[in-house]
Amino acid sequence: MYFDPGIGSLIIQALIGIAAVCGGYFAFAKTKLKDLFSRNKDKQTESKNLNDDEL
Secondary structure, X not given: OOOOOOHHHHHHHHHHHHHHHHHHHHHHHXXXXXXXXXXXXXXXXXXXXXXXXXX
């Protein structure tokens, strides 16, 4: 089986592209998870503040 000399750069570009996509996906997922949990904390502190105001 013969590999053209340009196949090496094609493979390297594909690996770099895959790494970039995976990095972007995990960064996006991390942000979404942080937002999800921070919203819950915000709701808890908001309800706590409402209860404090009633006293």
